[in-house]
Amino acid sequence: MVLVAPRTEDTIFANVERVNVEQFTLTYGAIVCQLLTDLEEVDEGYNIGIHLIDEFLAKSNVSKSVDFREATDVIANVGFKMFIGVTACVTNLDVDGTCCSIILEDNPLVDFVKLPDNC
Template sequence: MPTAGPRSGDAIFASVERVNAELFTLTYGATVRQLLTDLEEVEEVNKQLDQMGYNIGIRLIDEFLAKSNISRCVDFKETADVIAKIGLKMFLGVNATVTNWDAEGTCCSIVLEDNPLVDFVELPDTCQGLHYCNILSGVIRGALEMVSMKTEVTWLRDMLRGDDSFELQVKLLKQIPEEYPYKDDE
């Protein structure tokens, strides 16, 4: 994953085209509501949101790399910092911080200062197991996989569940060796 270069998350966010935030929030809410209706099981909705995010993340990384103009990260710590300070700012306009590193430097928390996905949202009692913003964990997981990092991304805290902040745990499971196909001339 690239490191922060000449363009900050704020500069990139200011220069990219955006859709109306309220329209985006309401459309996402309608998507979650439809999944709840179609799938009926909250855990299945969580899985579907994660998979949708994963599919977005594996495509979004190309745009991120093209627009951010940053060089390759040296380690997972630097990668997490780029996600928090540039990636989340670039695509969601959200400031985030990286905290709670483990001793090995393979697990951390990303705490979001704001979360536009939850504007206008209140979960009913029947949806208390729902990770409403699970699409974000999938996006991060998918994007990191495309830059050779197999990760597990889970929600630790969620303001929709009564917590004081939104906190994702990102755990590096393994570095995926980059493979370059070649044609053997025989």
Template sequence: MAPKSGDAIFASVDRVNAELFTLTYGAMVRQLLTDLEEVDEVNKQLDQMGYNIGVRLVDEFLAKSNVSRCVDFKETAEVIAKVGFKMFLGVTASVTNWDTEGTTCSLILEDNPLVDFVELPDTCQGLYYCNILSGIVRGALEMVSMKTEVTWLRDMLRGDDVFELQVKLLKQVPEEYPYKDDE
């Protein structure tokens, strides 16, 4: 079966009101801030929650998009940006800032429904409000045997013009059985 485009999948899945989604996420972050008190702890918790979502979500992504194995990390990044983000978040990202080895790149989000009504107060300046997204990407990639490090380089809530998510490939486990004659 041919791989589907992000738009095609987005059109076929069930959706909820965007504000319900945005407000629910906001309420969750607020509750975490109340419960954990430390901004750093909240960042960590959001990342962990995202990771737990990512390891499950990736199967749905693969089942519904008909995407098959990517040839390299470059293709993987493109698929995440164009199909993955569109399917689950309704927006597409662009991929830039490749390093020379092709192991580090940036996903640029110009539009992000998570932050529609959000203004960070002075007390939460260290908060990565969308840290759940980085966790999701990390968790999803880990399930397709890529260990990555995902960090926010730019954040619109901190005054930048876009969201920039840096994805760094640390380790890739070979997919197939390493064929050796002498064993």
């Protein structure tokens, strides 16, 4: 299911409960470090993004979107701003409209995370 804002992104952001960015990035860093310690396969830890999207959808009151691109724009411009205080850029949208890259130009998530070279 693809979702989109019933209002503009700024309106949604103004009405969404935000989290403390520093607290989130510190917690995220601790979780990543613990996952790297506990898991033999680091790919098992990727589901944190799914949980963040669930949280965003629960708090933002968005409705069904017209297409995948519209949904990714809302996530990049509202979801990331809600959780980490920055917006992202949607790029590399495939021709089927089912896959893309979301790029953070300024990534506060790396402030408290030291990844091994293989990651």
